[in-house]
Amino acid sequence: NAGVTQNPKFQVLKTGQSMTLQCAQDMNHNSMYWYRQDPGMGLRLIYYSASEGTTDKGEVPNGYNVSRLNKREFSLRLESAAPSQTSVYFCASNRDRGNYGYTFGSGTRLTVV
Amino acid sequence: GESVGLHLPTLSVQEGDNSIINCAYSNSASDYFIWYKQESGKGPQFIIDIRSNMDKRQGQRVTVLLNKTVKHLSLQIAATQPGDSAVYFCAETRTGANSKLTFGKGITLSVRP
Numbered sequence: 001n002a003g004v005t006q007n008p009k010f011q012v013l014k015t016g017q018s019m020t021l022q023c024a025q026d027m028n029h030n031s032m033y034w035y036r037q038d039p040g041m042g043l044r045l046i047y048y049s050a051s052e053g054t055t056d057k058g059e060v061p062n063g064y065n066v067s068r069l070n071k072r073e074f075s076l077r078l079e080s081a082a083p084s085q086t087s088v089y090f091c092a093s094n095r096d097r098g099n100y101g102y103t104f105g106s107g108t109r110l111t112v113v
Numbered sequence: 114g115e116s117v118g119l120h121l122p123t124l125s126v127q128e129g130d131n132s133i134i135n136c137a138y139s140n141s142a143s144d145y146f147i148w149y150k151q152e153s154g155k156g157p158q159f160i161i162d163i164r165s166n167m168d169k170r171q172g173q174r175v176t177v178l179l180n181k182t183v184k185h186l187s188l189q190i191a192a193t194q195p196g197d198s199a200v201y202f203c204a205e206t207r208t209g210a211n212s213k214l215t216f217g218k219g220i221t222l223s224v225r226p
Binding site: 004033040041042043045048058090092097099101102103104105106107 | 145147149154155156157158159162202206208209210211212213214216217218219
C-alpha cells in the first residue's frame with residue numbers, strides 16, 4: 001500500500017518550458033489536491049478535485065492546469081514555467097473533501113531557472 | 114478573512130521534556146481540526162485529529178486539546194524525543210459539501226539532546 005505517489009521527486013526547468021507533475025493514490029480516495037509550499041508561506045492550495053470528474057481552483061491557480069485522469073490519478077501541468085513557480089509541490093488525497101484528514105505525497109521539488 | 118495561525122515560529126525543548134505547541138483559529142464555524150508533522154524533505158504526516166464535539170483526544174505520546182470558547186488548539190507531546198524534531202502544522206475546516214482544510218504556517222520544534 002503505497003499511499004500517495006508523486007513523480008518526479010526533483011526537476012529543473014528553464015523559463016518557458018512545460019511539464020506535468022504526476023500524482024497517484026491507491027487508497028480509493030474520492031478527493032485529491034495540489035499544494036505548493038514556499039518558505040514562510042505555508043501550504044497554499046493550487047487546485048483540487050472533490051470527486052472524479054470535477055476540478056476546482058484553489059487559492060493560487062494562475063499558471064497551472066490540472067487533470068483528474070481517473071479516480072487514482074490527478075496531474076498538475078505548468079504550460080510555461082516561470083521562476084515564481086519554483087517551489088515544493090505536494091499532492092494529497094482523502095476520502096471526502098475536508099471532512100477527513102489528508103494523506104500527502106512526498107513532494108516534487110521544482111526549480112525554474 | 115478566516116485564518117489559522119500559530120503563536121510562535123520556533124520552539125526548542127530538552128529531550129525528555131513535554132512539548133506544547135499552540136494554535137489559534139479564527140473561524141468560529143470550524144468543527145474539525147488536525148495536527149500534521151513535517152520532517153525535513155518529506156510531506157506532511159497526519160498526527161491526530163479532533164472534532165468539535167470533543168475537548169481532548171489522546172494518541173500515542175500526543176494529546177490534542179480544543180478550547181472552542183477561545184478558539185484555541187494545542188498539541189502536547191510527552192517525553193519529547195529527537196525524532197519529534199520537525200515542523201508542526203495545525204489545520205481546520207468546517208465540514209460539509211464544500212469543505213477544505215486551511216493550514217497554518219507551521220512551527221518548528223527543535224529537540225536538544
